[in-house]
Amino acid sequence: MNSLTPVAITGVGESEYGRVLEPPLFDLIANAARKAIEDAGLSAADIDGFASTPGVPPADELAAALGVKERRFTAQASVAGAGTVGAAQLAQLAISAGLAKHVLVYYGIKTSRPGGAYAFHAADPHKADLEMPLGFYGQPLYFAALAQRYRHEYGLTDEQLGEVPVAARAWARMTPGSQKQDPLTLDDYLENPVIATPFRKLDCCLNSDGAAAYVVSSLEAARDLPNPPAVVAGVGFGALPVTLSEMFTQNPDLIQFAGHLSSKRAYEQAGLGPKDVDFAEIYDCFTISVLLQMEELGLCGRGEAASFVEGGRIGPGGDMPVNTHGGHMSNAYIPGTNHVVEAVRQIRGVRGEAQVKDAEVGVIAGLGGNEHATMVLTVDG
Amino acid sequence: MGLPFFEPRLDTDLMRPYWDAIRNNDLKLPACSVCGAWLWYPPESLPCHPNGHLEWRPVPKTGTVYTFTTVERCLLPGDHKDETPYTNALVELDDVPGVRLVTILVNLNGTPPKIGMRVRYAPTKVNDQTLPTFEPET
Structure with a gap:
């Protein structure tokens, strides 16, 4: 891995976020991309690489809209969550090989579209024939069944689950543009009706329309650009040997994601470990996903996350700040991508009252069903 | 307690034998015709023996x-x-x-x-x- 060129995230951008937004997905993405390029101190003509995931408008159309002169590198990472975080790995490979100088990673989503966030599962023939006729449909049910299994193996109280959205809300209230800004207490959580045991609506992430983007450049180039470089010290990818179709029912250990694989690779490349981590941005589609990934990132031992989060430990003022923008639960559901944006801002030290003190090493965990990517971001030097 | 009603879509014939057995109050699952390994969910192509086929067996x-x-x-x-x-x-x-x-x-x-x-x-x-x-x- 020593032959890789050191890279950094030089620019980040976000569209507005909301439950239902008027502009088409393409416009939201173009808006986020323009902001990311401007934030990097670059112009569209400097961007020569593109990386994204399935399900978003293709790079040629975005490049044309932005006024990009020549695309020299275009790649598609895996499914969002894993892909939006893992795209930095493709960017680093392209830059190391001399294929591109500045790679734009972009993603956008409109869950307000018909079928919402569940629709891609309905398209799956196995789910249509083996799960939906039994009413087993929608990500909240899949992850509720995981949470029940976790509860059985390690113990898990409603109060422990509630720590996750309560912390997220506290962070979101310090983050301009967050979709949810009203206060949320543990009592509010416990009064929220159960939708599928053990989950309440508040165990689930938001539905969002919005887009986010970031620019990856060589560290050398980054040092001449306006913002302090957020160094991509390591980025790892991992995948389980089950299909996405089977992930939520046939995964031999139902409560294992591929985060233990991707984080090991990311830490190794970075020469850092979980003990060095000052803050974490973790793909929080559901409360249980945060707990499981905290364990897979090594922030605590297996089966320990539920008790680890007690007492506001992942919230503002806690000793392991998680999802310092409010995550997908209270900031917005822009799978994995708004987490990268937030981590970069923490590393730059520009988060005002939500700034984590001495934030020098951050970890970003992107879950994409059976796939996972981990990125370790650090300050320069 | 209720029971949801949502018909299997059966876009392909892959899962049809499952429902055919259920309609007869039976329960059958697919196995590799060569080595007998259970293959669930039923795959389009067999990872163990690509020349074999799915055999639906009572369980x-x-x-x-x-x-x-x-x-x-x-x-x-x-x-x-x-x-x-x-x-x-x-x-x-x-x-x-x-x-x-x-x-x-x-x-x-x-x-x-x-x-x-x-x-x-x-x-x-x-x-x-x-x-x-x-x-x-x-």
């Missing part, structure tokens, strides 16, 4: 609950308000390693569902459709 009708969730809000397309609550479970059948069936637990009669609970196959008719549901063994 034991008893098993153990691996996990469950009691659904208060059904998320299927359409209106299913009157069909909740129901308890989805993943059941591991006896002597069918590596396979979990998605099912609904019926006839609980107030017994709280539990992981590790022993269950037996008890198909239930909803409208014209038979569902592969399970009930407590005792």
Whole structure:
């Protein structure tokens, strides 16, 4: 891995976020991309690489809209969550090989579209024939069944689950543009009706329309650009040997994601470990996903996350700040991508009252069903 | 307790033998015709023996609950308000390693569902459709 060129995230951008937004997905993405390029101190003509995931408008159309002169590198990472975080790995490979100088990673989503966030599962023939006729449909049910299994193996109280959205809300209230800004207490959580045991609506992430983007450049180039470089010290990818179709029912250990694989690779490349981590941005589609990934990132031992989060430990003022923008639960559901944006801002030290003190090493965990990517971001030097 | 009604789409014939067996109150799962390995969910092409085919074989009708969730809000397309609550479970059948069936637990009669609970196959008719549901063994 020593032959890789050191890279950094030089620019980040976000569209507005909301439950239902008027502009088409393409416009939201173009808006986020323009902001990311401007934030990097670059112009569209400097961007020569593109990386994204399935399900978003293709790079040629975005490049044309932005006024990009020549695309020299275009790649598609895996499914969002894993892909939006893992795209930095493709960017680093392209830059190391001399294929591109500045790679734009972009993603956008409109869950307000018909079928919402569940629709891609309905398209799956196995789910249509083996799960939906039994009413087993929608990500909240899949992850509720995981949470029940976790509860059985390690113990898990409603109060422990509630720590996750309560912390997220506290962070979101310090983050301009967050979709949810009203206060949320543990009592509010416990009064929220159960939708599928053990989950309440508040165990689930938001539905969002919005887009986010970031620019990856060589560290050398980054040092001449306006913002302090957020160094991509390591980025790892991992995948389980089950299909996405089977992930939520046939995964031999139902409560294992591929985060233990991707984080090991990311830490190794970075020469850092979980003990060095000052803050974490973790793909929080559901409360249980945060707990499981905290364990897979090594922030605590297996089966320990539920008790680890007690007492506001992942919230503002806690000793392991998680999802310092409010995550997908209270900031917005822009799978994995708004987490990268937030981590970069923490590393730059520009988060005002939500700034984590001495934030020098951050970890970003992107879950994409059976796939996972981990990125370790650090300050320069 | 309710039961959701949502017909299998059967875009392909891949899962048709599963439902054909259920309609006859039977339970069959696909295995590799060469080595006999259970292949669930049924794949388009066999990873163990690409020249083999899927053979649908009768399986034991008893098993153990691996996990469950009691659904208060059904998320299927359409209106299913009157069909909740129901308890989805993943059941591991006896002597069918590596396979979990998605099912609904019926006839609980107030017994709280539990992981590790022993269950037996008890198909239930909803409208014209038979569902592969399970009930407590005792």
